[in-house]
Amino acid sequence: MPLLCLVLASLAAATGCALPRDAAATRPDAATGWLRTELYFGLGAVDAPADAARWRRFLDTEVTPRFPDDFTVLDAYGQWREPGAAMPERLRSRLVVILHPDTPARRADIDAIRAAWTALTGDTSVLRATQPAEVAF
Numbered sequence: 001m002p003l004l005c006l007v008l009a010s011l012a013a014a015t016g017c018a019l020p021r022d023a024a025a026t027r028p029d030a031a032t033g034w035l036r037t038e039l040y041f042g043l044g045a046v047d048a049p050a051d052a053a054r055w056r057r058f059l060d061t062e063v064t065p066r067f068p069d070d071f072t073v074l075d076a077y078g079q080w081r082e083p084g085a086a087m088p089e090r091l092r093s094r095l096v097v098i099l100h101p102d103t104p105a106r107r108a109d110i111d112a113i114r115a116a117w118t119a120l121t122g123d124t125s126v127l128r129a130t131q132p133a134e135v136a137f
Contacts, residue, residue: 034135035102037110040078040127041117043092050092054120062116063096066109072097099135 043050063071074095081088096113100106114126 031101031135031137033102034133035100035106035130036133037098037100038127038129039096039098039110039113040076040129041094041096042078042080042121042123043094046077046090046092048092055094058117058120062113066113067098067100070099099133102132 043055059073074097076093076095078091078093079088080091098110100110110128110130114128117123117126
């Protein structure tokens with residue numbers, strides 16, 4: 001039976017399918033005290049070439065080690081206007097969504113990810129939006 005659970009867990013992870021209740025025993029049915037944090041990363045002007053390899057390395061070295069269990073990345077488009085600028089900048093963006101327990105360690109991990117991106121790219125900031133989340137697995 002343990003081998004079957006391991007196979008089911010691997011299959012579910014690869015396909016994104018939900019696990020049977022007994023195979024997902026390490027996850028609570030519902031959790032309180034969690035947050036949904038969204039991080040908005042500017043990747044450059046919409047008409048500039050994308051550097052997919054740099055983004056993948058960043059995920060592999062900065063985000064995945066801090067949140068190895070799960071996070072979601074969405075392609076996005078954004079606009080931002082600097083104070084005093086006549087026109088907004090139009091940016092290719094990535095939105096990283098992380099559901100996590102509300103602990104000082106998790107908040108520090110979020111801040112470390114933001115700092116790593118600004119150090120890597122020279123960007124002024126990474127927008128963070130955090131709100132309470134009711135989660136169930």
